Amino acid sequence: MEKRAIPGALVLASAASGAAALVYEVLWVRRLGDLIGSTAHAVAAVLSVFFLGLGLGAWILGRQADRIAEPWRLFVALELLVAAWGIGFWWLSGWIDELYVAAAPAQLSAPAGALAKGAMALALLLPPATAMGGALPALVRHAVRRASDYGPRLGVLYGANTLGGAAGVLGAVFLLMPGLGLIETGLVAAALNLTAAGCAWTARRPTAEVPDEARTSRDEASTPARVASARSGAALLAAAFLAGAVSIGLEVLWTRALAMRFSSTIYSFGIILAAFLLGLGLGALATGWLDRRGLVGGMAAAATMALSGIAGLVSTAVLARIEPLATAGAGAPASFAALA
Numbered sequence: 001m002e003k004r005a006i007p008g009a010l011v012l013a014s015a016a017s018g019a020a021a022l023v024y025e026v027l028w029v030r031r032l033g034d035l036i037g038s039t040a041h042a043v044a045a046v047l048s049v050f051f052l053g054l055g056l057g058a059w060i061l062g063r064q065a066d067r068i069a070e071p072w073r074l075f076v077a078l079e080l081l082v083a084a085w086g087i088g089f090w091w092l093s094g095w096i097d098e099l100y101v102a103a104a105p106a107q108l109s110a111p112a113g114a115l116a117k118g119a120m121a122l123a124l125l126l127p128p129a130t131a132m133g134g135a136l137p138a139l140v141r142h143a144v145r146r147a148s149d150y151g152p153r154l155g156v157l158y159g160a161n162t163l164g165g166a167a168g169v170l171g172a173v174f175l176l177m178p179g180l181g182l183i184e185t186g187l188v189a190a191a192l193n194l195t196a197a198g199c200a201w202t203a204r205r206p207t208a209e210v211p212d213e214a215r216t217s218r219d220e221a222s223t224p225a226r227v228a229s230a231r232s233g234a235a236l237l238a239a240a241f242l243a244g245a246v247s248i249g250l251e252v253l254w255t256r257a258l259a260m261r262f263s264s265t266i267y268s269f270g271i272i273l274a275a276f277l278l279g280l281g282l283g284a285l286a287t288g289w290l291d292r293r294g295l296v297g298g299m300a301a302a303a304t305m306a307l308s309g310i311a312g313l314v315s316t317a318v319l320a321r322i323e324p325l326a327t328a329g330a331g332a333p334a335s336f337a338a339l340a
Contacts, residue, residue, distance in 0.1 A: 006153050010143050013199035014136065014157045015164030019077060020192035021132045022165035022277065024086055025050055026172040027186055028125055029269055030088075035097050036117045043269050045121040050129045057133020065138040072204045075138040076197040078131045083193035085128040086186050096120055136161055139200065155287045162281035165275045168192070173270030 025046060032042035061078070065071040099120075136157065143153050168189075176185040 006143055006189055007203045009199040009203035010139060011156060011160045012202070013075070013196045014139055014160040015167075016196040016199065017132075017135050018161035018164035018277075019078075019168030019171070019280055020082065020086075020189045022168035023172040023176070023185060023189040023192070024082075024128065024272070025273070026169055026177070026202025026266075026270060027089075027182060027189070030177070030182060030266060031093055032121060032124075033266070035093065035120065041117065045117060046068075046125065049121045053126050053129020053131075054133035057130040057135070059133075059249040061130070062137030062141075064140040065134070068196075069136045070204070071141040072200045075142065075200050078135045078138065079193045079197040079200075081131045082135075083190040083197075084126050085131070086190045086193070089124070089186060093124055096123055102275075135196075135252045142200070142203075155284050157230070157264040159281045159283075159285035162277045162284060166277035166281060169270050169277065173267060176236065179271075239322050243250050 028050075029042050030120050032045055036042060036045070061074065068074060069139055097120075140154050140157050143157060172185055172189075173227045178189070
């Protein structure tokens with residue numbers, strides 16, 4: 001069958017959605033740092049709730065996208081929901097801050113204080129993060145007409161989403177927040193959500209059912225084959241879970257290591273997050289290109305995970321050898337000195 005290129009409007013929708021999500025993430029770190037008094041703790045709280053919401057949204061709303069005839073409508077609705085939450089975030093965060101102060105966190109034990117901070121982060125961030133998690137699966141379901149298109153189109157849309165996220169992080173940290181302020185930066189993020197919704201609306205069309213070739217083969221297979229397939233699927237899910245846990249753990253480690261050397265947690269967070277997303281985006285685009293040529297398989301995935309682990313170990317060794325800004329002398333990058 002002839003493979004048609006994915007509509008550019010859908011690629012732009014994915015990129016704008018990713019950029020908005022990561023602008024919000026940086027703003028959340030900045031705001032929660034003010035609320036709980038520690039940017040380092042805010043980074044951990046935001047990352048935990050953000051990825052919890054992404055996972056829940058992909059799991060729950062992604063399944064819903066498979067059941068509806070026009071998944072682009074779900075994508076548009078979720079983008080509008082995130083935009084509305086982003087606009088009202090500052091009022092809501094002020095109200096929750098009053099509740100947090102009323103709880104007298106300084107007088108709480110360490111576990112109770114951590115629980116209060118976690119509850120505040122969940123209340124503020126879990127609803128929009130869950131909506132963000134469901135947006136990309138809905139867009140992918142809208143873009144995929146045939147099962148053979150799934151891998152390549154997922155790679156393109158995921159790559160655009162993460163590269164857009166990297167641009168959103170850098171733009172928020174180095175341009176929007178210093179130049180416009182926090183609330184105005186949130187309004188820019190909401191405008192990106194509206195842009196994503198508009199692009200998806202312009203690319204709307206009836207979506208044909210995707211033939212589930214794997215399901216057909218499983219139904220016709222013997223019981224031992226079905227058991228083997230289930231075991232293989234469970235192993236892949238476990239591998240994905242561990243890869244995600246290690247990746248985000250490394251992101252937190254890199255942020256703390258860079259912050260200790262350059263005395264600026266929010267800028268360190270932005271730099272590490274942008275580099276992290278840039279790598280994810282380029283990797284997704286490369287995987288889509290390889291999948292179109294039939295070069296993606298179990299051995300490739302295993303080799304990629306092994307190389308990722310080695311690269312993570314090397315990165316920690318390199319960061320450990322970087323001198324702190326205070327002792328780096330004249331050789332220290334001037335940009336970091338200005339940001340500290």
